[in-house]
Amino acid sequence: IGLGVIKNVTLKSGEVNGLKISEGKLAGFIRIRDSGKAELTAIGKFVNSKFFHHLRNSLILATLTVFLTLLFVVPAAYAFSRLKFFGREHILYFYLMFTQVAGGLGIAGLIALYGMLVKLGLYNKLPALAIIYAAGSVPFNTWLLKSYIDSISPDFDEAALVDGASYLQIIRYVLLPMALPGIATVAVMSFIGGWTEFILASLLLTEENQPLSVWIYTLMGGIGRGIDWNYFAAAALLFALPVFIMFMLAQNYIRSGLTVGGLKE
Template sequence: MMGRRKGEVLKSFLMTLLAIFVMFIILFPVYYIFTVSLEPSSTLATTELHLIPRNVSLDSYREVLFGFSGGKVSENFTGTIEGSAYIKDGKLYLVEGTIKGKVKYGPFTGLVFEVPVKNKVFDVSAEKNVQGQLKGEVRGVFTLTRINEDGTIGFAVIKDVELKSGTVDGTSVSGPMEKYVVVRNSGTVSFTAIGKFVNSKFFGYLKNSLIIATLTVLLTLVFVVPASYAFSRMQFFGREHVLYFYLMFTQVSGGLGIAGLIALYGMIVKLGLYDKLPVMSLIYAAGSVPFNTWLLKGYIDSISPDFDEAALVDGASYLQIIRYVLLPMALPGIATVAIFAFIGGWTEFVLASLLLTGNNQPLSVWIYTLMGGIGRGIDWSYFAAAALLFALPVFVMFMLAQNYIRSGLTVGGLKE
């Protein structure tokens, strides 16, 4: 007896160790990408493997959420201009000077910059020729494309510059600049906290993903809940075969691959629905309806029909039965369907990259574009932080819904 008990304890211990090892293998990629996101700068193109980060830093998360990630900024600015200049024949010639400007978002300053300029011409229509120091106020459009690591401007263009008011040796001047200013690896730019937040690419793409995933969940439930109830409770021709045929057909059509994508793309363009977020949700919901209907039907089958019959006797309609009887009792199954629909809308990449462009793309497409097609040349810390933040909403939703799934509701026959 004692030997048998020891054998059971040893077996339980070995099974626990095996479970821990399996979980370690499954979760190790997540842990490793987390360690990469904590290092100031990291690369995956190396034979070194650091299980514990050497220099822990949250800079990558800060840059993803609130930092300028190299995306294009094109905004109106106001500022000042100073430098040596002369006026001749109604034109102001700026020999050498500096433009200082600021971009404002409402009452808040978003960014400030300072750019050296040379040999620029303004149409000022001045009557006399003078030479001296130019001081004045300007406005225009500041387009920033790249920032160097030392804070200098990598590449920017200042265009539509207008000298609002200024003086050269006591002579008042105003007028437009004839050409634009191109800035390469010179000048300085700095973002305020407000500017970093506004210009963060993450939140714009996050909004798109949330819109797509939320609409996908709502549309899926609108179609799946009534359909599941009908297949579970009602009698009609082909009831035993329609759902399974539909489910198998969607799986076969999904195997058509590129041909199916081309057909879908052609229909979307012909209907004028290209680059529309709600259309993506409708497509995702349509693709998930067969499987989720089959899934929820199985759960409703476990609920005794006696509840429906009791509600019918009390005068309830079918819609009232679904709302007041079915929904509360089938909540764990509905939560599972909602999770699957949300994950499908949140993580889908191929259709989103094909049917959405630019600022309408979701986070999944944006994260892919971070690689730029050159895996060895990207900032892997930044990429890892973005990937983990992308996965966070799915984790949060699962944690919020798991109580419904795990605890469930005890359904069965009525007690008589």
């Protein structure tokens, strides 16, 4: 990238080419050109920017989305796959319909959603937005995990019931270990949804609480403003890194989950 020569500069407070800095924070990231002009290095721009602040917001949003999604999807998928109850088929078809039209309903209802959150005092709240993300991902992911649980023999459940296990114990000790591949897939899908969503985050959050997906968009500049493509590309690459890590973690769980299980005759 060409960071140049980093001088040992004792820097307190002030500005470097219009960029505000804090006392002693960027002393190691100042580059002095041959012309005597001082500027921040590429790393210095990241240290001085709000990248890590918005990264924290994105991690909070995505983590809460995954937690809330799994909290509802796992028991719901088990119930739809194993239990017979009134209205089961109708609810499943409603879930299927919702997965097809949710995007259109979301766009049409943005104003209503905004007004509702403002009235309830939930505007600009990260947990409130995470609940909305989870609500949108539950129908599709319930279908996804239900299909995987359908492939697991019900003999395991029956054997656990004979041994005196409750339904919650079956989910915890029988279903979760054997359904790890499906659960890992749901976790990755919901994480990506919470990590990359843009429209709701830009509408329902102020600048201070906006995630990386919105902050990176602001780096594109505007009329009369140039774009630092090196800075923008670095931010975009780091934005994609957590998704890559999630896939790697899920890959390990999938391999281990496929080897778990066994039925005692």
